[in-house]
Amino acid sequence: MATTASDKISTLKSAVAGLNQISENEKNGFINLVSRYLSGEAQHVEWSKIQTPTDEVVVPYDSLAPLPDDSSEVKNLLDKLVVLKLNGGLGTTMGCTGPKSVIEVRDGLTFLDLIVIQIENLNNKYGSNVPLLLMNSFNTHDDTQKIVEKYTNSNVEIHTFNQSQYPRLVVDDFLPLPSKGQTGKDGWYPPGHGDVFPSLLNSGKLDALLSKGKEYVFVANSDNLGAIVDLKILNHLIQNKNEYCMEVTPKTLADVKGGTLISYEGRVQLLEIAQVPDEHVNEFKSIEKFKIFNTNNLWVNLKAVKRLVETDALKMEIIPNPKEVDGVKVLQLETAAGAAIRFFDKAIGSNVPRSRFLPVKATSDLLLVQSDLYTLQDGFVARNSARANPENPSIELGPEFKKVSNFLSRFKSIPSIIELDNLKVAGDIWFGAGVTLKGKVSIVAKPGAKLEIPDGAVIANKEINGPEDL
Incomplete structure (x- = not known):
């Protein structure tokens, strides 16, 4: 006889009850997520009901209310703010072992250094006290605790908390992997950044922030160098009592898989590629109909987070993520913070400049931000005005450059790429110092x-396969 969903859940509950590595809150959150998944409450979007959001819903950046001139009013704004960076990711795709946020990005400074410098500058300039929260996962917690000690003398209060730790589910029988003898880290997973809201409450951080008069949290990925505090957005939200704002930016062909904002049955909502019916995927990816995408820079009202988490109202779409551990097929159920937008009152998007989205996901991105295409000022990486083309060059590096250590060893210095449009590098290639690349x-x-590319070489619109081509 086939087991029903409720049979699966009751067997799962007794198995989870025996997992003493996690808290009661985590056990309940996990059971709740699996129950929702098994009940098949998947959000199917009716394509014909999708509407393009108006400028009232996705507010153009230029039409946000101007900032107050008075610096004491700016300080009042900042005193309501908390910055939260999602710091649960490891730098594994770039060949690093620790938290991704400690990869050196520029001038010997890591992502985390830059974030601290930015907030420190704000606090020094306005006499404010904007704290930095880092949401770690069990993968990054220990390393991060050691790393933040170096900021003890900075003018930024740093708090860390962990997101939930959930057991991976064995696909065959829907039992937790750790209850089958997988006692190491491989038995567990962090359930996506949608978990930021319950974890803020469960960690006690949310109540502590509210008691200090904090009203809004700015949430962003720690690897997005463009995600700096923007007072215009904060001011707009406070004036208009918007409980949630997602920063979106115009889509290019590189972003076709990113989620987008739509108006749906009278509310603003995130539409992800996974929710799109097969016959509409090409339409979703086109940049004609869906012109914007989610940067994952989110501004959220803290009281609203408390209200929604306590009433268990944040039922974000579940993202099933299949994996394999030692030959065993497992399932991770995850949620995304952007999908929470439809549960908040007066939620909006803001169509921000592309400069606010500068993620470093691979060494090809690292090449961009370490080059003369960007300058570093007050912890903020800004585009060099000497570049005429508004688009960044497209860069494709071969597997020899995939790991950060290999990447760095193959460049004596990062080439000048201000006039570069397109770069493809593959094979055993070594760059000398002071190289300039232009065009294709x-x-x-x-x-x-x-x-070996010699020191000082200038290569413009050229294809090189051997020393004879140089």
């Missing part, structure tokens, strides 16, 4: 051959 450049070494 392809440097592909023949298999087994080593190719």
Whole structure:
């Protein structure tokens, strides 16, 4: 006889009850998530009901209310703010072992250094006390605790808390992997950044912030260098009593898979590619109909978070993420913070400049931000005005450059790329110092051959396959 969903849940409950590594809150949150998943309450969007949001719903950045001139009023704004960086990710895709936020981005400074410098500058300038919260996962917690000690003398209060730790589910029988003898870290997973809201409450941080008069949290990925505090957005939300704001930015062909904002049955909501019926996927990816995408820079009212978490109202779409551990097929159920937008009152998007979205996901992104295409000022990485083309160059680096350590060792210095449009590098290639790349450049070494680009070389609109082409 087939087991029903409720049979599965009751068996799961007794198995989870025996997992003493996690709290009661985590056990309940996990059971709740799995129950929702098994009940099949998947959000299917009726395509015909989708409407393009108006400027009232996705507010153009230029039409946000201007900032007060008085610096004491700016200080009042800042005293209501908390900055929260999502710090649960490891730098594994870039060949690093610790938290991604401690990869050196520029001038010997890490993501975390830059974030602290930015907030410190704000606090020094306005005499405010904007604290920094880091949401870690069990993967990044220990390392982060050690790293933040170096900021003890900075003018920024730093708080850390952990997001939930959930057991991976074995696909065959829907039992938790840790209850089957998988006692190491591989038995567990952090359930996506949608977990930021319950974790803020469960950690006690939310009540502590509210008691200090904090009203809004600015949430962003720790690897997005463009996600700095924007007072215009904060001021607009406070004036208009918007409980939630998602920063969106115009979509380019590189962002076709990113979630977008739609108006749906009278509310603003995030539409992710996973929710799109197959026959509409091409339409979703086009930049004609859906012109904006989610940067995952989110501004959220803290009282509203408390209200919604306590009433268990944040039923974000569940993202099933299948994995394999030691040959066993497992399932991770996750949620995304952007999907919470439809539960908040007077939620809006703001169509911000592209400069607020500068994520570093791979060494090709690192090449961009370490080059002369950007300048560093007050902890903020800004586009060099000498570049005429508004788009960044497209860069494709071969597997030899995938790990940060390999990437750094293959460049004596990062080339000048202000006039570069397109770069493809593959094979055993080593760059000398002071190289300049312009236009369309392809440097592909023949298999087994080593190719060294000499110091000071200027390569413009060229294809290079061997020393004879230099």
